[in-house]
Amino acid sequence: MHVTAVDVRPIDYAWGSVPTAGLWQVTAHFDGGGYRYFVKLLRHPRLWPGLASIPEQYREEFLDALPWRFEYDMHRSGIEDVLPDGMRMPRLHHVKTIDDAYVALWWEFIDIDTSPWATADFALTAYLLGRLAGRRKVGAEVNRRMPTVASIDNSLRYFVEHRVLLMTVPALHDRSVWQHPLLAEALHRVQDPSLPDDMRGLADRIPAILDHLDALPQTYAHGDAGPQNLLIPAADRSQRVVIDWGFGTPLPIGFDLGQLLIGLAHAGELAPDRLREIDAAILPAYLEGLADEHYIADPVEVRFGYVGSMAARSALCALPLELLDTTPTEADLDLLVDRVRLTRVLVDMAPAAH
Structure with a gap:
């Protein structure tokens, strides 16, 4: 050739x-x-x-x-x-x-099907992620072939303690951040004046949430299972082409559902008000996938692994605070308004510490 x-x-x-x-x-x-x-x-x-x-x-x-x-x-x-x-x-x-x-x-x-993800697409993806988690539970023979990553025993805890608690949470406690005209206007447009206090309250619960996540059954997972990394090829919408694997250490059961839920919303490609509908579809589908791999799971534990991981990893980091250091545009304000709405959904979904 x-x-x-x-x-x-x-x-x-x-x-x-x-x-x-x-x-x-x-x-x-x-x-x-x-x-x-x-x-x-x-x-x-x-x-x-x-x-x-x-x-x-x-x-x-x-x-x-x-x-x-x-x-x-x-x-x-x-x-x-x-x-x-x-x-x-x-x-x-x-x-x-x-x-x-x-x-x-x-x-x-990969030629990607560019039509919007329907709720059924999320459910099918959740089912496949459940089957993948069931195959890769801690102790499964297949994990012997997987790469050993760095020296981190618990990559989720490491990420949250360093990226979220050390780098993001201090900004949430800084009153001047919330008084910035751009963020103040976004909160005003959404009519959500209680969001700062609710985010700080969640930040206080994160250490206890991490402890509870550590006590849940663990599996290896995709680790960054947003729709952007589970491509739907144009030739077959029933297939998922898997790219960009994330966290390489064991993760709480249900972990992958968090990024599946919010990946497109975080990218501005899905309205935050659709997340509740998708949430109701993906957990049962994931549990079905686990069951088809003969993995018997407690739905309560899977739910906590899903929403607890999402709360710890993503709920406090969705606001693009870096925009506060720039000359804002109307597009920046629109983005911030959308992220305020997304953050409200994530904070409301976050579990209690136990």
């Missing part, structure tokens, strides 16, 4: 992932056709432009702990063999390692 031309197009991306240095669509043209690749460049966290945002006393620990090659390591582990029917990995065509700092992954390009 003779390649006649190559097109390279950068892919827009909300730069939230520390290891992701760039994304491109690369099309190789040849006589009679062409082939598209999705190219992802991973980088060592020491090269992350936002490294200065990590307090200096925690920076070295952060650099040592972050498993920046985890996406590639999961592929090499043979995770595809563990996925239930209805889930698959994209094909990895080529890997290029550059020193010890970069890894370029040349994946199959």
Whole structure:
């Protein structure tokens, strides 16, 4: 096959992932056709432009702990063999390692069905995630093949204690943050003056919620199971193409449902007022998936694992407080209003400490 031309197009991306240095669509043209690749460049966290945002006393620990090659390591582990029917990995065509700092992954390009996710799509995805969790419960033989990540025994607790409690919660207790004209206007438009106190109340409960989560049954999971990482291919809406694996340590049963619920809402692609309807559909579907893998679970424990993890990981971090340091636009205000609504739903869903 003779390649006649190559097109390279950068892919827009909300730069939230520390290891992701760039994304491109690369099309190789040849006589009679062409082939598209999705190219992802991973980088060592020491090269992350936002490294200065990590307090200096925690920076070295952060650099040592972050498993920046985890996406590639999961592929090499043979995770595809563990996925239930209805889930698959994209094909990895080529890997290029550059020193010890970069890894370029040349994946199959997936044509995504661009129609909005219906509640039934969320339910089917939850069912598949339940089956995946059931197969990967702590002690299951399949986990022996999975990569060992860094030195963190409990990645959820590590994330919450460092990212949420140390870096986000202090801002919630700063009255000047809530008095900023942009945030004050967003709260006024939503008519939710009690949100600051309710968020601070949740922050006070987070340590006890983490303790309760630690006591729940644990499974390995996807770890970042938003719809953006469980692609619906245009060729078959019943399939999910799994990308961008997250936390690599055992997680509370039900964990993946949190990001499944809020991923699109956080991206501004789903109205927060739809979350209650989706919530009612995904928990029973997840429990059905567990049952089909002969995993007997207490629905109360699964519910706490789901909403408790979501509360600890996401409920206090949904407000884009970085906008308060910029010259705001009307679009910024619209975003903040939407995130205030999302935060209210998450805070209201958060469990009591026990």
